[in-house]
Structures are given as C-alpha cells and as structure tokens.
Amino acid sequence: MRVVFMGTPQLAATVLEELAGHHQVVGVYTRPDAVRGRGKELVASPVKACAQRLLPDVPVRTPKTLRDAQVQQELRDLNADVFVVAAYGMLLPVEVLDIPPLGCLNVHASLLPRWRGAAPIERAILAGDHELGVCIMRMEEGLDTGDYCVCRSVYAADRSAADLTDELANRGAQALLTALTHVEAGAAQWVAQDESQVTYAQKIQKGELNVLPQDDLVMAARKVRASSEGHPCRVTLAGKGVTLLRCAPCAADDPAVLATAEQHGPVDAGALRFAHKRLLLGVADGVLEVLECKPDGKKAMAAKDFAAGLQGVKKGTLRWEALNG
Numbered sequence: 564m565r566v567v568f569m570g571t572p573q574l575a576a577t578v579l580e581e582l583a584g585h586h587q588v589v590g591v592y593t594r595p596d597a598v599r600g601r602g603k604e605l606v607a608s609p610v611k612a613c614a615q616r617l618l619p620d621v622p623v624r625t626p627k628t629l630r631d632a633q634v635q636q637e638l639r640d641l642n643a644d645v646f647v648v649a650a651y652g653m654l655l656p657v658e659v660l661d662i663p664p665l666g667c668l669n670v671h672a673s674l675l676p677r678w679r680g681a682a683p684i685e686r687a688i689l690a691g692d693h694e695l696g697v698c699i700m701r702m703e704e705g706l707d708t709g710d711y712c713v714c715r716s717v718y719a720a721d722r723s724a725a726d727l728t729d730e731l732a733n734r735g736a737q738a739l740l741t742a743l744t745h746v747e748a749g750a751a752q753w754v755a756q757d758e759s760q761v762t763y764a765q766k767i768q769k770g771e772l773n774v775l776p777q778d779d780l781v782m783a784a785r786k787v788r789a790s791s792e793g794h795p796c797r798v799t800l801a802g803k804g805v806t807l808l809r810c811a812p813c814a815a816d817d818p819a820v821l822a823t824a825e826q827h828g829p830v831d832a833g834a835l836r837f838a839h840k841r842l843l844l845g846v847a848d849g850v851l852e853v854l855e856c857k858p859d860g861k862k863a864m865a866a867k868d869f870a871a872g873l874q875g876v877k878k879g880t881l882r883w884e885a886l887n888g
Contacts, residue, residue: 564747565589567643567663568610574732575649576609578670581736582647583617586743590641591618594652595625629659638662645746647739648702657704665746667702669709670735672728673764674716675700676756679707680764684724684731685772687764688789691781695719695727697735699742701753706763710753712745713738723788723809767794774798775885776833780812780849787851798844799884801835801873804859813850819843820850827879835881837873842866844883 568579569592582588591614599606607615614623626634635658638646646663648655649670660667673683674696680686687695696716701709715734717727745751772790774783787810790796796807813820820830823838830836834845842853853866870876 564644564665564743565642566743567592567638567641567646568614568649569593569646569651569653569655570610570649571608571652572650573609574672574728574735575651575670576613577729577732578647578649578736578739579610579613580617581733582739585740588614588618588621589643590638591621591623592629592651593623593625595627629653630656635659635662645743647743649735649739654706655702660702660704668739668742668746669700669702669707670697670739671700671707671711672697672731672735674698674714675707675711676758676761678762678764681766683764684728685764685767685789685791685794686762688719688724688727689782689785691785693719695731697731697738699735699738708756710755712751712753713742721784721788721811724791769794770797770886772796773886774807774844774846774851776845776883777847779847780851783844783846783851784810784812797886799886800844800856800869801876801881801883803873804886805869806857806859807853808856808863809854810844811852811854813843813852815849817850819852823879833882833884834879835876835883836879837867837870837876840867842870 564586566586566588567590568588571594593608593610596605596607611623639662643663645665646667675698678686694716696714698711699713700711703709715738717730772786772794774786774796787796787807798805819839819841823836824830830845830850832845832847836843844851855863856866856869857863
C-alpha cells in the first residue's frame with residue numbers, strides 16, 4: 564500500500580524502519596529539528612534521520628501545523644491509501660483524518676483504553692502496572708478514542724522505560740503490519756474502547772521524576788525506572804548534581820543496610836551511605852540502592868565509582884536532597 568508516515572521519537576523510527584520494508588512509504592512527516600545539548604545545535608528527530616537514511620527519495624516534511632491548507636493539499640497530492648501515526652506529537656485535524664481512503668492508523672503504546680495521551684509508558688510504570696502494551700487504533704477527532712484492531716502486550720517486571728519502549732516499538736511495528744494486511748483486505752475487526760476503563764497519560768512535567776527523600780521506596784524506584792534522557796531522575800548527592808540511571812529497592816534485612824545501620828544508626832530519609840561497596844539512599848520507608856548514575860558534566864558510571872570520589876562517605880554523615888527542575 565501507499566503509506567504516509569507521521570512520527571518523531573525513536574519508537575516511531577523503529578516502526579518506520581519495519582514499515583518501509585513491506586509497504587511503499589510515499590511521505591514522512593515529523594516534528595521540526597530541535598535544539599539539543601550544550602552546543603545548542605539543531606538536531607533532526609530520529610524519524611527524520613531514519614527516513615533520510617532508508618528512503619532518500621521520499622519527501623520528509625516538518626510542518627509546524629497540519630491545519631494549514633497548503634500542508635493539507637500536499638498530503639492529498641501524495642495519493643496515499645492510508646496514514647500511519649506513531650508518537651507524532653501533533654494532533655491531526657479532521658481535514659487530514661478524512662484524506663486517506665483507508666483512514667489513519669495510530670500505533671499507540673498502551674493497552675487502550677488505559678493510558679490515552681502523551682506519556683503512556685511512563686504513566687504505566689509510575690502506576691505500577693504489571694502489563695503494558697501497544698494497540699493499533701483507528702484515529703478520530705478525540706484524543707486516542709478510536710476503535711482498535713490489533714494489540715500486543717508485555718510484562719513490566721522491573722524494566723526501565725527505555726527497555727519497555729524498545730520492545731513495544733518492535734511489537735508495535737509487527738502489530739501494524741498485521742493491521743495493514745487486515746485493513747487492505749477489508750477484514751479488520753474493530754473493537755470499541757470501554758469508556759468506563761479510560762485513564763489519561765498526562766505529559767511528564769519537568770522535575771516530576773526527581774526522587775524526593777519523602778518518597779516511599781516503591782515510588783522512588785518507579786521514578787527511576789520511568790525516567791529517560793528527556794525526563795531524567797535527578798538528585799543532589801552530597802552537594803553534587805546527579806542523574807540516577809539504575810536503582811533497586813533494598814530489603815530491610817539487606818546486609819549492607821544492616822551493616823551501616825549498626826555502625827552509623829538508622830538509614831533515615833535523606834541519609835547517604837556507602838556500605839559493602841554499595842551506595843544507599845534513605846527514603847521515607849526504606850533504602851534505595853543506586854546502581855548506576857551520571858554526575859553532572861561526566862559520563863555514566865557505576866555507583867561505587869561515584870562514591871569513591873565522595874569525601875567523608877565512610878563517616879556515614881553525608882546527606883542527599885531533591886533537586887528542583
């Protein structure tokens with residue numbers, strides 16, 4: 564089929580790469596290049612980079628809005644059978660939804676109707692969902708309100724947002740190919756969403772995933788798992804700004820926890836300890852072990868290597884704090 568693809572992040576690029584191997588992609592739409600890093604350079608989205616590498620003869624367009632009449636005419640001129648959307652980051656007006664004869668399909672990274680909206684994977688992790696998934700949905704004017712025809716699920720376990728996003732991207736790509744086959748044959752079986760089960764995945768706000776000393780152990784661990792480069796989990800450890808990359812809850816009878824408690828007293832909220840070559844943070848109701856972190860201005864490193872550079876860490880008197888923003 565002739566397909567117009569719309570998407571922006573790496574999840575969408577994974578879907579595009581699989582799609583391009585099975586269908587004729589006649590146009591790619593993505594968000595405009597964005598300023599990244601300290602150099603303030605404009606960087607292409609993962610979808611744009613993927614399209615330029617795989618589909619050098621296909622137009623890649625970055626309109627600021629799809630409500631412009633000229634943009635809509637350009638879409639019509641591509642004569643696509645179907646539009647495919649995956650984490651595009653822009654709403655499609657009804658004038659665009661009505662263009663392709665076979666409609667617009669959305670690769671949405673949740674088990675609809677749970678977690679409609681912008682951040683379904685992060686919200687699922689923060690809520691402690693045991694199962695995540697991806698649905699192929701027929702788009703309409705409402706926010707992720709359309710019927711779906713193919714779903715795939717994965718178990719969350721203790722996996723990170725990055726790990727889950729990667730798997731859901733691959734499963735979503737395969738689900739999309741199945742859905743396109745069914746849609747082309749007129750054999751898709753659409754399922755209406757149960758409105759009584761709807762939840763919304765609001766955007767992650769700046770600093771929302773920063774761990775706080777008053778967080779309980781479960782939520783602290785979930786924040787780290789839900790974090791990413793775009794929404795890091797940041798704290799101040801002994802006065803140093805640090806991004807937490809991997810952490811794990813400690814059991815109450817963990818040898819390192821017992822050892823430092825015996826030597827220096829209870830690991831209370833805000834305490835920063837180093838015992839058995841392990842870096843420990845006290846939270847409201849327990850102890851969180853830092854496994855990997857990234858100090859500001861430095862590369863990612865094992866927590867024990869970071870702790871080796873902290874003065875006075877063996878005295879058991881260091882503290883950690885929340886970091887705003």
